[in-house]
Amino acid sequence: MKVEVSRRRFLQGSVALTIAGGYAMSPSEIFASAKAKASAAGETGVKKVATLCEMCVNKCAAFAYVENGIVTKLDPNPYFPKSRNMLCPRGNAGVQALYDPDRLKYPLIRDGEKGSGKFKRVSWEEAYKYIGDKLAKILDEEEDNRSTVAFCAGEGMGEHTFKNFFTGFGSSHFLNHASLCLATTVSGYALTIGGYGQADLENADYVVMAGANRAEAIVTPDTMDFFKRTMGRGAKLVVVDPRFTHTAAKSDKWLGIKVGTDLAFVLALTYVAIKEEIYNKEFVANSFNNFEEYKNHILDNEYTPEWAEKITGIPASEIYAVAREFMAHAPRSIYYQGRRTTWSKNDFQLRRAQAIFSALGGGVDVKGGIVFGGNIPLIGHDVPGPIYDQAKSRIDKDEAAVVGGSGTWVGFRNMVLEGRAPYPIRALFNYKHNPMSNMPNSQKTAEFLKKLDLVVTIDTMPSDTVMLSDVVLPECTYLERTDPVKAFGGIEPAVVQRNKVVEPLFETKPVIEIMKGLSETVSKQLFEITKKYDEEVQAAIEEDGEESVYEDFDLTKAFHETQEELNHHAVSKYEGAADILHEKGVFYPDMDKYFKKVGVNDYVYYPENKKYYSVRNGKFNTPSGKIECKIDSLTTRGIDAMPAWKDEDYKVIPDGKFNFITGRHAQFTQSGSSNNKLLLNLVPTNYAWINKRVAVERGIKFGDLIEVTSKVGKTTIRAYPTEKIGKDTLFFIHGFGNASQELSLAHNNGGNDANILEDIIEPMHGASCLHETIVEIRKV
Amino acid sequence: MARYGMALDYKNCINCRACESACKQENSILLNKDHYRIWVGVKEIEGEWPNLSIASSVFHPSQCQHCDNAPCQLVCPTNATYYDQNGVVRVNPEQCILCTYCINACPYDARYVDDRTTTVDKCNFCADTRIARGESTTACQATCPTKVRIFGDLDDPNSEISQVLSKREYKQVKESLGTKPKLFYLI
Numbered sequence: 012m013k014v015e016v017s018r019r020r021f022l023q024g025s026v027a028l029t030i031a032g033g034y035a036m037s038p039s040e041i042f043a044s045a046k047a048k049a050s051a052a053g054e055t056g057v058k059k060v061a062t063l064c065e066m067c068v069n070k071c072a073a074f075a076y077v078e079n080g081i082v083t084k085l086d087p088n089p090y091f092p093k094s095r096n097m098l099c100p101r102g103n104a105g106v107q108a109l110y111d112p113d114r115l116k117y118p119l120i121r122d123g124e125k126g127s128g129k130f131k132r133v134s135w136e137e138a139y140k141y142i143g144d145k146l147a148k149i150l151d152e153e154e155d156n157r158s159t160v161a162f163c164a165g166e167g168m169g170e171h172t173f174k175n176f177f178t179g180f181g182s183s184h185f186l187n188h189a190s191l192c193l194a195t196t197v198s199g200y201a202l203t204i205g206g207y208g209q210a211d212l213e214n215a216d217y218v219v220m221a222g223a224n225r226a227e228a229i230v231t232p233d234t235m236d237f238f239k240r241t242m243g244r245g246a247k248l249v250v251v252d253p254r255f256t257h258t259a260a261k262s263d264k265w266l267g268i269k270v271g272t273d274l275a276f277v278l279a280l281t282y283v284a285i286k287e288e289i290y291n292k293e294f295v296a297n298s299f300n301n302f303e304e305y306k307n308h309i310l311d312n313e314y315t316p317e318w319a320e321k322i323t324g325i326p327a328s329e330i331y332a333v334a335r336e337f338m339a340h341a342p343r344s345i346y347y348q349g350r351r352t353t354w355s356k357n358d359f360q361l362r363r364a365q366a367i368f369s370a371l372g373g374g375v376d377v378k379g380g381i382v383f384g385g386n387i388p389l390i391g392h393d394v395p396g397p398i399y400d401q402a403k404s405r406i407d408k409d410e411a412a413v414v415g416g417s418g419t420w421v422g423f424r425n426m427v428l429e430g431r432a433p434y435p436i437r438a439l440f441n442y443k444h445n446p447m448s449n450m451p452n453s454q455k456t457a458e459f460l461k462k463l464d465l466v467v468t469i470d471t472m473p474s475d476t477v478m479l480s481d482v483v484l485p486e487c488t489y490l491e492r493t494d495p496v497k498a499f500g501g502i503e504p505a506v507v508q509r510n511k512v513v514e515p516l517f518e519t520k521p522v523i524e525i526m527k528g529l530s531e532t533v534s535k536q537l538f539e540i541t542k543k544y545d546e547e548v549q550a551a552i553e554e555d556g557e558e559s560v561y562e563d564f565d566l567t568k569a570f571h572e573t574q575e576e577l578n579h580h581a582v583s584k585y586e587g588a589a590d591i592l593h594e595k596g597v598f599y600p601d602m603d604k605y606f607k608k609v610g611v612n613d614y615v616y617y618p619e620n621k622k623y624y625s626v627r628n629g630k631f632n633t634p635s636g637k638i639e640c641k642i643d644s645l646t647t648r649g650i651d652a653m654p655a656w657k658d659e660d661y662k663v664i665p666d667g668k669f670n671f672i673t674g675r676h677a678q679f680t681q682s683g684s685s686n687n688k689l690l691l692n693l694v695p696t697n698y699a700w701i702n703k704r705v706a707v708e709r710g711i712k713f714g715d716l717i718e719v720t721s722k723v724g725k726t727t728i729r730a731y732p733t734e735k736i737g738k739d740t741l742f743f744i745h746g747f748g749n750a751s752q753e754l755s756l757a758h759n760n761g762g763n764d765a766n767i768l769e770d771i772i773e774p775m776h777g778a779s780c781l782h783e784t785i786v787e788i789r790k791v
Numbered sequence: 792m793a794r795y796g797m798a799l800d801y802k803n804c805i806n807c808r809a810c811e812s813a814c815k816q817e818n819s820i821l822l823n824k825d826h827y828r829i830w831v832g833v834k835e836i837e838g839e840w841p842n843l844s845i846a847s848s849v850f851h852p853s854q855c856q857h858c859d860n861a862p863c864q865l866v867c868p869t870n871a872t873y874y875d876q877n878g879v880v881r882v883n884p885e886q887c888i889l890c891t892y893c894i895n896a897c898p899y900d901a902r903y904v905d906d907r908t909t910t911v912d913k914c915n916f917c918a919d920t921r922i923a924r925g926e927s928t929t930a931c932q933a934t935c936p937t938k939v940r941i942f943g944d945l946d947d948p949n950s951e952i953s954q955v956l957s958k959r960e961y962k963q964v965k966e967s968l969g970t971k972p973k974l975f976y977l978i
Contacts, residue, residue, distance in 0.1 A: 084816055087934055097936040100812035226805035229936060234805070238937045242802045255836060257806050260848040267841030324841070611928065611951045612938040677807035689815060692822040693808050702840060734840045 041110050041516070042081060048514045049080015061088055061596025063509035065489035066101035066108065067680040068166045069231045070497070072596050073098055073105070075490060075512040082106050082490055082512055090597035090606065092503035092616035095235045100678050104689040108471070108488050109516075113686055113755050115473055115485035116517035125461045126479050128752060135518070138482055139532035145465045145481075147536050149437045155544035157181040157402040159437045160465075161423070165444035165683075168494035168509060169486075169522040173442040173469070175569040176526040180537075181399040184406070184436070186418040191449055194776040196352040198413070199362025203639050204375050205632030206383050209501050210345045211624065212237040212246070214379035217340035219249045219333065221273050221365075223349040226257035228675040230350060247340070249333055251276060251325075253672060254700065254742055255735035264329070270670045270740055270782050271355040272323040275656050276330065277346070277364040279319030281309050283334035284371050291341055291373035298370075298629060298637050305367065305640035308653050322661070341372025343379030351675070354782035357660050359775035363642075364654035370638045376631070378624040383632075385623030386500035387599060389581040394569040400547040406432040411777030412648035419777025420450055421770045424459045438465035442522065443486070447475035448682035448746065451768030451779055452723045469525055472686060473753035484525050487515035494521075496578040496592060502623050503616045505599040506585075508578060508592040527570035534566035650775055664785060669701075669741035671721065671784045673764045681746040685757035697747040697761040698731035701788070702740070706732035711790055721767040721786045728762025741786055793944040794878040795916050796857065796973035797929075798952050798961065803937035804850040806831045810931035810940075817920050817930035821907045828901075828914040829854035829931055852939055854931070855880060855901040855914040856964060856972030863893035863902065863913075871910075878945075878973070879918050884910040898965050899972075916942065945973065 049055075057078050064071045064085070071094030076084045085105050089096035118138035123129025133141070146160065153159040161184035162177040164170045170187070177185055189197075200207045212218065213236040225234045240246040241261045250262040251273065259265040268276060284290045285306050295302050316327035316334075337344045346369040352358060374380025408414050410422030424446075427436045439460070446456050453475070460466055460479040468480040471488050494509040515521070520528075538561055541548050551560045562568075572580075582588040588598045599605075599616075607615045630636040641652045664670050678694045679685065699717060711717060715730045719741065726748055736742055748763025771780045814820065814829050832851035837844040861880050864872045871886035872893055887910040894902045894911060905912035916922065917929040926933075932940035943952035952975075961975040 095936075096933075097938075098809060098813065098934045099807055099936055100809045103809060103812035103816050103934060106816060226807070229807065235936050235938070238805050239800075239803050244802070255840070255843050255848070257850075260845065260850065261805065262845060265843065265845060267843075611941055611943065612932070612935075677805070677809075678812075688822055689812060692815070693811060704839070733836075734838060734843060735836060737840050 041112050045081050060512040061510055062512050064102045066105055089614050090595050092505050093499050094231045099229050104687050107687050107689045109490045119483040121481045139529050143533035143536050150540040155401040155540050157399045158183040162440045163444050164442040167443050171495050172523045175394045178396045179566040181402050183404050186420045189417040190419045190778045192351045194778040195358040196348055196362045199359050200366045203363050203366035208381040208383050210347055211379050211382050215345045216343040217247045218345045220347045221251035223347050224256045224258045227677045253740050266325045269324040274357050274361040275319045275322040277368055278314035279316045279330045280334040281368045282314040285309055289338040290371040294373035300635040300637035300639050301641040342374040342377050344372045344374050353778040355780055356773045358773050360654040376625050376627045382624050383626050384501035385504045387498045387504050387506050389498050397564045400545045412650045412775050421772050421779045422777040428459050439463050441468040445474040445476045445682050448765050452770040453765040473751050475750045478751045485519040487519035491515040492521035493574045496581050505597055507597050523574050530566035538564050664739045668785050668787050671786045672742045672782050673745045685746050686754040697744040699728045700731050700733055700736045700742040702736055702738045703732040703734050705738050716791045718789045718791045719786050721784050723769050724766040726762040726766045794946040796945040798941040798955050798975045800939050800977045803939045804852050806850040809934045813930040813934035856899050856974045859971035862896040866892040866896040879916050881915050884908045
């Protein structure tokens with residue numbers, strides 16, 4: 012019987028993924044499969060399951076309604092203080108992610124040229140064995156240098172589980188979204204005020220959002236807290252952005268800034284605060300380190316509003332006004348940190364300057380300012396972290412001043428491509444991550460993926476990266492799995508758990524089961540290679556015997572317990588927490604006492620006096636315990652100790668060309684939701700924003716197709732002429748224009764920014780600068 | 792028996808369209824072009840970059856106004872459009888003959904032809920879905936990130952909507968037409 016099945020698969024031969032993976036399936040067939048699964052599991056009637064959304068990174072709490080085994084609706088779950096009883100449009104569209112007919116359904120192995128889209132369906136065991144054999148061959152050739160295999164992951168609750176495999180495997184290379192997203196902001200604030208913190212937008216009186224777009228790029232609870240209070244209802248909002256965003260529409264003042272000049276704006280605000288001595292003198296005296304030097308630096312360099320006006324395009328009078336109003340409202344004033352932030356090469360210094368300016372008002376670790384909040388500690392579990400003597404250190408460690416545990420993705424990729432790596436990088440494990448779409452210069456990413464001997468991708472959808480993989484392991488969607496329980500710190504901390512709503516469809520599995528299955532197949536096989544090359548291991552075996560030494564190298568150890576068991580253990584010090592998390596999805600100490608419904612839309616999570624606003628007692632989490640104006644230790648690595656404007660920060664946009672910028676809106680989360688039927692019904696495609704007057708000059712009308720070309724590539728997109736953008740700037744939403752033909756709705760839909768973005772990295776963390784690309788356009 | 796209405800704190804609206812998304816999912820609206828029961832009205836911004844009028848950029852969430860004196864009900868030749876016991880303007884698919892008089896009569900442009908039920912469909916305050924199940928909120932209200940909507944019984948003086956309307960100023964859309972809409976935009 013088994014032979015026959017294999018033969019039938021063999022006869023199907025090299026057919027396109029469409030056939031091999033059963034992609035031609037209609038939605039009704041998907042529902043039929045779902046019903047079959049449900050009846051097998053004996054599910055009838057209606058049930059309500061507490062889950063957590065995974066349509067973006069916020070992890071809002073939801074209840075899923077399941078009727079006869081089919082998820083029919085997702086509703087907001089009011090218990091989670093962070094998500095405040097809401098689901099955004101993407102959250103509501105989670106059902107479509109579950110029942111998307113284009114989903115990855117079975118394990119696949121490439122069966123044609125890389126990128127040809129040809130795969131054959133295999134069993135899980137076949138896939139694991141294929142990976143094991145390939146890894147064994149590579150590691151044998153590389154003499155057990157585990158770092159020849161790299162691991163990358165997208166943001167998500169399963170990243171932790173995937174990382175446990177990485178830790179056991181022993182590679183130095185982990186790469187994730189940080190260097191494509193917020194690495195500079197997180198470290199800019201952390202090294203300056205001792206943490207990225209949380210902007211207390213429920214209580215701030217004055218907020219500057221520069222580049223951040225909380226009305227469209229929703230962040231919880233910031234978005235929900237803040238826009239109830241804007242427009243003359245408690246909080247003043249200044250938006251500084253080259254585009255007039257939905258956030259700008261809610262502002263008291265919008266300042267259209269020239270792209271990449273924010274640092275000059277912040278330095279000039281600082282100048283006004285210092286020169287006019289309107290900063291919080293008591294706070295500065297008690298809590299600033301090296302203030303005098305910073306003060307002299309700002310004044311001596313004459314970072315005046317008049318100077319900044321020439322660079323930023325923002326009138327000096329507006330800069331004076333913002334600085335004065337900010338300090339007048341301080342300490343309940345915030346220069347908002349922002350999220351996806353690496354725009355220009357000076358981004359780290361920009362974030363440092365923001366943090367220092369914000370702190371000059373004293374709005375750190377106080378209500379209405381940037382706060383650090385409380386936490387609810389969970390019990391961890393041990394995973395083996397064996398040491399492999401032959402594993403070499405990161406190849407990208409010198410690509411920037413500080414390359415942390417998540418690497419510089421672009422730097423890493425480019426080193427491999429340019430042959431600058433000190434040893435070969437031969438394989439990549441990729442979890443829930445789509446480098447083809449999320450990394451600038453997709454041509455290079457394609458070349459990089461093609462160059463590797465083995466690319467294993469674990470995902471739910473046939474993304475552009477899946478199409479360039481050698482082995483595809485289909486994960487189930489978030490509604491089909493229980494994920495690691497997680498504590499969210501903050502003003503109102505809580506523990507949350509994503510509970511499995513329905514059984515996984517098709518042959519998909521949660522990542523924990525995938526890693527368990529893979530470990531069971533490859534662990535011993537790979538240890539044999541270690542035995543062959545690792546002298547430390549050889550010596551240890553001689554001394555203690557192989558069985559005892561293997562214990563430390565046993566990759567399966569991290570996956571002995573189920574996710575449910577791990578979660579139960581993690582919260583075991585809180586009585587009843589595991590059951591509450593199962594039922595309500597949310598737990599925090601005294602929740603039963605504190606949680607109250609106080610209106611049709613309103614809930615209280617913590618009494619005011621139990622909220623965690625001030626937690627530092629005047630000692631910040633920095634080396635000096637104070638706000639760091641000057642970080643001398645960075646200078647040895649070529650990074651300025653204090654934020655300064657450099658001549659190279661000036662950028663000239665040649666006549667007739669545009670500075671390209673990218674971003675998000677509320678209906679899509681990057682490429683991960685680009686094939687979602689409900690969301691595409693709301694917004695069918697992305698459009699290129701081009702200034703209306705420029706469009707008229709060039710004869711471009713709404714909906715006209717234009718070709719956007721940069722130094723590295725081109726893309727085609729429809730035009731949206733508008734006055735919401737300046738004459739020398741072009742913008743479109745990230746995540747569209749997917750190349751994968753297996754995404755039936757997203758394929759070739761709109762423009763792809765990864766094709767045109769130049770792969771420029773900044774010097775601090777090697778984070779990718781997303782607003783440095785100059786483009787030309789042509790009507791087609 | 793109730794008299795359902797909705798107050799909208801429309802200044803909270805960020806035009807994220809969670810309401811539209813939740814409405815479609817809750818009420819099984821076909822994902823076709825022009826099939827929507829609720830929407831957010833936007834206008835082209837006034838001015839030239841960088842001198843733009845923030846005031847001209849308003850997000851106006853809207854849907855059927857559930858008029859007490861509904862023009863769509865008046866013109867319906869088959870009585871397919873009716874007021875239910877809670878004052879909600881409803882459509883009976885069995886009786887609708889797709890004459891589309893209601894589409895023309897509605898001053899709020901709240902109706903569309905639904906290809907699934909071949910009915911001139913519109914918002915019904917989730918009467919046959921959530922409210923029928925015993926929920927107290929509509930899908931659009933429940934899901935809203937910034938909590939624009941308050942749905943409730945206008946005849947109950949203790950309901951939150953009655954309390955809010957007694958304390959805060961509001962405006963109604965095209966009130967002068969005598970439609971007596973039951974959507975209230977809080978100022």
